[in-house]
Each structure stands twice: as C-alpha cells, then as structure tokens.
Amino acid sequence: MTRGRPLPERGFSLGASMARWEGPAIALLDLDAFFASVEQLDHPEWRGKPVIVGGSPEMRGVVSTASYEARPFGVHSAMPAAEARRLCPQGIFTQGRFERYRELSGQVMDIIGAETPRLEQVSIDEAFFDVSPGRYSAENPVDICERIQRRVAELGITCSIGLSTSKTVAKIASEVDKPRGLTVVYPGTQAAFLAPLPLRALSGIGAATERKLTSLGIRTLGDLAAQNPREMQEYFGVMGPRMVARARGDDRSPVRERAVAREVKSVSNERTFAQDLTSRSEIRAAIRHVAGVVGRRLRKKGLKGREVTLKVRYDFEHGRTVQRGLASPADDEADFAPVALELLDEIWHEGMPVRLIGVGVSRFDEEDAPRQATLFDELGLEDEDSGKAAGKPRDRAGLGRVRDAVRERFGDDALAFGHDLRFKHRTSDTQPMHKDLE
Numbered sequence: 195m196t197r198g199r200p201l202p203e204r205g206f207s208l209g210a211s212m213a214r215w216e217g218p219a220i221a222l223l224d225l226d227a228f229f230a231s232v233e234q235l236d237h238p239e240w241r242g243k244p245v246i247v248g249g250s251p252e253m254r255g256v257v258s259t260a261s262y263e264a265r266p267f268g269v270h271s272a273m274p275a276a277e278a279r280r281l282c283p284q285g286i287f288t289q290g291r292f293e294r295y296r297e298l299s300g301q302v303m304d305i306i307g308a309e310t311p312r313l314e315q316v317s318i319d320e321a322f323f324d325v326s327p328g329r330y331s332a333e334n335p336v337d338i339c340e341r342i343q344r345r346v347a348e349l350g351i352t353c354s355i356g357l358s359t360s361k362t363v364a365k366i367a368s369e370v371d372k373p374r375g376l377t378v379v380y381p382g383t384q385a386a387f388l389a390p391l392p393l394r395a396l397s398g399i400g401a402a403t404e405r406k407l408t409s410l411g412i413r414t415l416g417d418l419a420a421q422n423p424r425e426m427q428e429y430f431g432v433m434g435p436r437m438v439a440r441a442r443g444d445d446r447s448p449v450r451e452r453a454v455a456r457e458v459k460s461v462s463n464e465r466t467f468a469q470d471l472t473s474r475s476e477i478r479a480a481i482r483h484v485a486g487v488v489g490r491r492l493r494k495k496g497l498k499g500r501e502v503t504l505k506v507r508y509d510f511e512h513g514r515t516v517q518r519g520l521a522s523p524a525d526d527e528a529d530f531a532p533v534a535l536e537l538l539d540e541i542w543h544e545g546m547p548v549r550l551i552g553v554g555v556s557r558f559d560e561e562d563a564p565r566q567a568t569l570f571d572e573l574g575l576e577d578e579d580s581g582k583a584a585g586k587p588r589d590r591a592g593l594g595r596v597r598d599a600v601r602e603r604f605g606d607d608a609l610a611f612g613h614d615l616r617f618k619h620r621t622s623d624t625q626p627m628h629k630d631l632e
Contacts, residue, residue: 217381219326219335220449221357222364223342225302225319226373228351230261232295233288235350244269244285251275251287254466254549258290262373274510295319298349305345309338314450322361324449336378343376358384360445366395384443389416396440403430415441461497462554463487464505470547477548481534482527484553489527497558498523502530504537505552513550514541519557530555 225231229247234240244264248271249255255275267282278285299318306313309331312324325335339355346353356367358379366388367377379387388395393404396415406429412418418441426434439445463484471477481504492498500520507513516537524530534553542548 215327215335215381217326218359219324219357220359220361220364221323221325221335221339221355222361222368223302223306223321223323223346224354224356224368224372225299225346226352226354227259227261228299228319229259229290229295230264231351232291232298234261236294240286244282246275246278246282246285246287247290248278248287249275249466250289251279253468256466298351301349302346302351302353305342309342311451312449322364322449325357336376339376339378343374347374358387358443360384360443361447361449362396362440362445363387363443365397366391385416385419388441388443389414389419391415393418396437398433398440399437406430459558460503460554460556461488461491461495461499462503462552463491464550464552466507466550467548470549471551472545472547474544477538477542477551478535480548480551481538481553482531484551485527485531485534488553488555489525489530492525492555497555498525499530499555500524500557501555502533502537503552503554503556504534504541505550505554506538506541506548507550507552508547509549515552516540523558524555 230245233245233247234243242263243261244267245261246257246264246269247260248258251274257269257271257273257275257278259271260269260278264278264282264285267285269278269282269285275287279287295318299315303313303315303321306321306323310323310325313321314323315321325331325333325338327333327335331338335357339357343353343355352374354368354372354375354377356364356370356377356379358364358367359381363379363384367379368375370377391414393399393407393413393415396418399407407413407418410429412421418438421438423435423438426438428434430437465480465484467480471480500523501517502520502524503515503517505513505515518533518537520530520533531553
C-alpha cells in the first residue's frame with residue numbers, strides 16, 4: 195500500500211510496486227513545512243534549527259509555519275507567536291516573504307505540469323494532479339510521483355505525496371508519512387485504508403458534524419462507510435450520502451486542468467492590533483482602514499463583489515463573522531465600507547475588546563442584477579463614512595484609481611486618510627499568511 199514508513203497499527207505491509215495500475219490515478223503533493231523550509235534554504239545557517247515563520251511575538255502576531263525542528267516543542271501553525279516563543283525560546287522567528295514562496299511554488303507547479311496538464315493547485319503549497327495511465331503517459335503512476343519528488347528535492351525543498359484513485363484518499367494519504375513521504379493506496383485497497391481512521395480525517399467533517407455522527411454510534415470512517423446513504427440524508431441532507439461515498443473511497447471529483455485553475459473566491463485583509471481596541475470610534479476607523487486595503491486589492495485584480503464580510507476577533511480564541519449582500523458589485527471601499535460599519539453592531543457592543551478586524555469582499559461570479567437608482571446615485575453624492583449626501587459630486591471609481599496610482603508610484607505613505615495614519619504603528623507587523631493563492 196505504501197512506500198515510506200509502515201503503518202503497523204493498521205496491519206498493512208509494504209509491497210512491491212504494481213506492474214500495472216488500473217483506473218484513475220490521483221495524487222496530492224504537499225510541500226513540507228513550506229515557508230519554514232524556504233527560509234532554511236535561503237539561510238543555510240538556520241538549517242537543523244527551529245524556524246518559526248509568522249508575526250512578531252511582541253506585536254501579537256500568529257505563527258504561519260513552524261519547521262519540523264520546532265514542532266517537538268509544541269509549536270504549530272495558527273498559534274500566537276508569543277506562545278510559540280514561550281514554548282521554544284531558542285526558536286528563530288522570521289517574517290514571511292510571500293513573493294519568494296510564490297516563486298518557488300510556481301517552480302514546483304511547473305515540475306508537475308511537465309508530467310501532466312491535469313493539475314489543480316489548491317493552495318500555495320498543495321496541488322492535486324492526475325497521472326492516470328493511458329491518458330497522458332504509459333508510465334506507472336508511482337514512478338511519476340517518485341520522479342516529481344526527486345525534482346522538487348533538487349530545488350532545495352521537500353514534499354510528501356499521497357497517491358490513490360481519488361482526491362479524498364490522496365489527500366488523506368499525503369498526511370501519513372511526512373516529511374518526504376510517498377504513500378500509495380492502490381486500487382481496490384481504498385476502503386481498507388480508510389476504515390480505521392477517525393472521522394475528522396475526512397475533510398469537511400468538523401466538530402459539530404463529528405458530534406452528531408458520534409451520537410449515532412459512528413466513530414470511524416469504516417462505520418460511516420457502512421451506513422445507508424438514504425438514512426444519512428435524513429440526518430445531514432445532501433451532504434449525508436456524499437460523506438458515505440467518500441468514506442468508502444468513492445470520490446469521483448475530477449482534477450481540473452491548469453488552464454482553469456481555481457478562481458478567486460474572495461479578497462480580504464485582516465489586522466491584528468498590538469493593543470485591544472475598545473471604543474467605537476477606534477473600531478470604526480480600523481474597519482475603514484482595512485477596507486481601504488481590500489479596495490486597493492480588488493481594483494488591482496479587476497474584481498467587483500456582491501457581498502461584504504466583517505470579522506471581529508475579541509481574543510485569540512473567540513470571535514464572530516457576519517456577511518451582507520451589496521446592492522451592486524463594488525470594488526471601492528467607499529461603497530462596501532459603510533456596509534461593514536453597519537454590520538459592526540451585529541457582533542460587537544460598547545466596551546468589548548477587539549483584537550483583530552477583518553474585511554472581505556466575495557461573490558464575483560454573478561451577473562449584475564438590475565436595481566432602482568436613487569437620487570444620491572444620480573447626483574453622485576455620498577459621504578465616505580455614512581453613505582449619505584456629502585454636498586459635492588465625485589467619481590468614486592475614478593478617485594479610487596487615482597489613489598491607487600499615487601500610492602503605486604510614490605509609496606503607500608504618499609496618500610493616506612486619517613484612519614490609515616491612526617493605525618500605521620498599531621497593527622501586527624506580519625498578519626497570518628494564509629495558504630490561499632490570492
């Protein structure tokens with residue numbers, strides 16, 4: 195079943211590569227501790243040492259990636275950087291260099307693309323690819339995956355690969371043997387591989403779904419696979435039969451070709467504050483500040499969205515997110531920031547401390563829907579904060595482009611609103627770096 199470390203707890207033994215592979219061959223490549231590995235590649239003196247990439251411990255940053263040397267200390271992604279420093283005081287803390295990570299990620303995708311055009315990059319450090327025999331190559335899929343691993347290693351970083359007949363099994367297999375592992379679940383062995391695994395091993399099963407399944411006496415993927423799909427639909431709706439099928443290893447989701455790689459679903463930004471915000475005026479100013487960053491990104495990407503999201507985190511463990519549709523697609527913060535401000539009262543009340551503010555815009559794929567014009571639309575009158583008449587017309591889209599052009603040429607500090615200057619030195623120097631492709 196696997197090349198790499200054996201799985202004695204599951205009773206599987208290592209076997210020789212099959213002479214022939216029948217049916218689909220889907221693999222998931224996962225770059226090992228990617229951000230930290232790149233830092234160790236570029237800083238040879240850091241190799242073999244605990245490297246922690248992310249925000250500053252002094253500025254309430256968050257760990258993005260920890261090297262394998264840091265993990266025995268209990269350091270992991272998404273934990274507060276201050277906690278990581280307490281657990282691993284000898285750790286090397288460094289801010290991320292996303293452009294460098296994107297550069298190496300692109301080289302890895304080119305390596306896969308040289309083997310098959312059926313490549314679906316799902317994050318900066320993960321990609322599915324289809325190497326089914328007879329489609330683009332007569333080679334054994336295992337040999338192709340081994341070659342990809344060798345070529346990635348030549349870049350100075352490593353990857354782990356899971357190979358099977360579906361995305362679901364390939365994803366789970368990629369986690370079995372890390373780092374530098376190649377886990378192969380051959381056709382016909384998927385159900386036996388999945389059966390003893392816990393429910394949470396299946397992507398899409400969160401804490402709430404796990405609790406409900408456990409209440410029904412379902413504790414492993416084998417238990418889930420044995421359920422009647424129709425009965426599961428009564429409990430979980432359309433998701434029920436799909437969970438059963440995936441637990442059986444029967445996932446037929448195709449790998450999309452590189453030419454139609456994943457579209458941008460949302461554009462967002464977050465700011466973590468060195469000191470909690472408590473007053474309404476501070477929080478509203480912070481929302482406008484973050485919305486401004488999002489607006490600039492939207493215009494750079496040529497995107498307009500129909501939904502705005504506001505995220506407020508009160509402390510590291512507690513927070514809330516709320517969304518609202520927009521009257522028309524927007525890429526200007528003058529249009530969507532007032533809606534985000536209105537959402538604030540749904541998830542915050544006076545006196546609550548605020549650690550983080552996030553603003554996002556999504557729903558880019560819908561055609562414009564007709565709406566009734568208002569008097570303010572016709573006159574072009576709007577106040578930046580409230581959306582009410584301000585007394586003088588302006589071309590909002592044109593103004594946004596002018597702001598962007600000035601900042602692009604002269605730097606971000608060349609043109610700033612009061613709410614931008616207010617938070618210039620009060621936010622975490624490095625935000626959590628998501629693995630999203632945005």
